[in-house]
Amino acid sequence: MQYAVGIDIGGTKTAIGLIDSNGQVLAKTALPTGSEPSHMVDEIAAAVNKLIGDAGFSASSLKGIGIGAPGPLDTKKGIIAEPPNLREWWGFPIVDSMKRYFSVPITFENDATAAALAERWVGAGRETDHFVFITVSTGIGAGIFSHGKLLTGATGNAGDIGHIVIDPSVGTCPCGQKGCLEFIASGTAIARMASELVGREISSKEAFDLAFSGENAEVKELIDRVFRYIGVGCVTMINTLDPELVIIGGGVSQVGAPLFDAVTDYIQKHALNPSGRRTRVVPAALSQDAGLIGAAALIHIDYK
Template identity: 35%
Template sequence: FSVAVGPDAGLNQIADAVRQCLADAGISLERVLGVGMGVPGPVEYAEGRVVAPPIMPGWHGVALRDRLARELGVPVYVDNDANLGALSEHCHGAGRGYANLAYIKVGTGIGCGLILGGQLYRGESGSAGEIGHVTIDENGPPCKCGSYGCLESMAGGPAIALRAQQAIRAGQATSLAAIQPLESITARDVALAAQKGDKLAQQLFAEAGRHIGVALASLANLLNPGLIIIGGGVAQAGRLLLDPIRKTLEQRALQPVAQSTRVVQSVVGRDASALGAVDLALQEVFQSPALITCAAA
């Protein structure tokens, strides 16, 4: 499924996928209490609506919750995918027992879900945690949001891949040059090359980790979370990304903040947002976070 197909075709595909899943599991739609859904962009939670999502052009203002609920005939709950990642890590993963944590999703975009005081924090309009659009370099590359030098435009998956392509064109030696056409190089290719000892690839991950660390030092100074969890596709690179993040956070955050902030890799892994969508639906259906905490335990 690609968000590029737009909301009309996209919602049909999503509804078909839900029906297919249920058919495969031998469960009728009548037995479903609710459906949880995550999207990679800001969501006005009370309205179940996507708002100006930088990496989902064409979906602005779409009433995802109500349209999918009408299509399926069951209640639907929609939230930002990083918020859902935070929820699932808090319920089942690295964040169990933490009242204050940040879940950072590093993929095509860079998102952040915040649990503050034991509850998901969405902010006034649902846009809290858009750390991907925190400015790292005010003279940096243009970002999809219209600003310049945002974290996402400097350390997201496509940014890492683009930096590799630029370095090869500038004549730097790397095993990545064997991949043709150069435009097909992905952040995953760079991670694999780095793991095999490619110096340029290692340098690009160190750079991306440093940029993320700079943003996280500000986040930590501001909110003092006990735990920062790094998840998302690019985080599969493990210590390649985690080590420079930890080092930069240590150097840049205030000492008491740095000392009280652990940085770990996601435990729930690639399915964090999907599992968080289930947690969200359960919480909303039963209206009791305590019940879910017990169920998870």
Template identity: 35%
Template sequence: MNHLSTCVIGIDMGGTYIKGAALDPKGKILSEGRIETEVAQGRARVLGNMARLVADLHEMSGAKSLIGVGLGVPGALDFKEGRIIQSPNFPGWDDFPICSTIEKEVGVPVMIENDANAAAMGERWVGAAQDLDHFLLITLGTGVGGGLVLGGKLWYGETGKGGEVGHMKITPDGPRCGCGSTGCLEVYASSPALVRMAAEEWNREHKNADAVPPMRWTTSSDLADAAEQHDPIAEAVFEKMARYLGVGIANVANLLDLNHFIISGGVSNAFHLFERPLRQEVARRVFGMTPEEALKRIEIRRALLGESAGMIGAGHLALLASEGKI
């Protein structure tokens, strides 16, 4: 144990658990833990739980001083002001100045970042994007999110919503998306989208049969298990999803001349099931190179940090902030 060392703490604010890690300045995890969020018990309880987790992680890390805390939160945020604008995990917290409130509890600077942006920074620090200055990380989970890194920095856009590839339009008349629009990437590449497409595929194949679709698949991981067993419907769904995702990636590649993409989130556990059709679809649609060249030039990697990417990236952002780099 090095009592002279420093650490930062990265927190992933989930709806069920608040997960966190204390990290040294090189990104090595010194301690890790989680605590129930207890969102139904109200804001004071959640903030108390978070402060306790931060104190415990710091103590367990063995580091002498804590220099900052980063929070990864899903939803719309004002990262400059340290406010939650609106988060699906924290109903009723709209416009809440979370950073200044936590700072009073923990006594060090606290910063907030969108969960997908935090994951992108985590992968760049110690994961699949360490060698990349320009890339897009796409999280495929309950929804589809994105973190766009250009020139080594997150691209926020004009109002902070940069990189939201989940709501890029893939088809003009597709299924309705939670955002109110239709045909977004999220309705083709999220875990619920895969389950929906499996039911659609089943219905199409059994249109003349008086049968009820089986409820055996409720998550993308059920579908991945079925595809591993060569279930034709499950295999077809991953192929279909790969085509839509490939259209989205090719659009981004064409807009930004971007050649590197990282696939993260729960659905990325099935990366091997859709990697080949995804690469082929992208290669067919990238402007200015032959499909053969595109297969070589456009790199699509699976993320390395799994569910820890968000908290590790949040910790990195806290470190960068302490060094005056962001």
């Protein structure tokens, strides 16, 4: 049996797993994402070797290593370019650094792109050749499947929808534009805006609890507005790409029906094409393992 290593580098943690050719996670671990990338690669390599050793697999069965990381990045050069939540990693040559430890093929893509590939392989996108996967978490990003192929763009940054401008009146995004989707509808944004309303620091989960319990009408209004913003983002993708399906994942998607009902309602009212108004919106199937499985899928699947 051949297996691949999947590495999902996030803003706060890095997940590492062994995934077989059927998309099954055989073993996994996680490390805090450090601020010194060279040292972090040393730790990742040690964790990979320990996983392989503990699982009793032979090194010869390792097909390759797939890496997913937040963008902007440059997949042609194997460089993590300028992700807002990983400033210490800017310009870091992740692929060449991993090659110091491993001689197998190493593939590198945007984390949302990798997660979309996972959903296509063993998740909610198995039955369609045209879908958009949107992750709404710390940030917002998308992976795009069209005509049975993953669209990655010239440098691997296709689908960076978190920086579509939605409402310039709400303030300046860290990227410099005003009113980006990520700045007004991500989990980070929800926590920031709800904290301002209640006068103390709260999480996005606490914001949802306040909204849906009826305890705070202002927070409820905020959450309703956020769901509309996400609907606007989805309609923009539907009008641009004409998918059959929109898959939403990430931490914010765990709120469930209130989000999906609101987004579906917005799409039915505002998508331009009548067929677009019928676009299905479904939750991601792979939850927390999507990044891991997607990173490994970069090795297991011919995706371009």
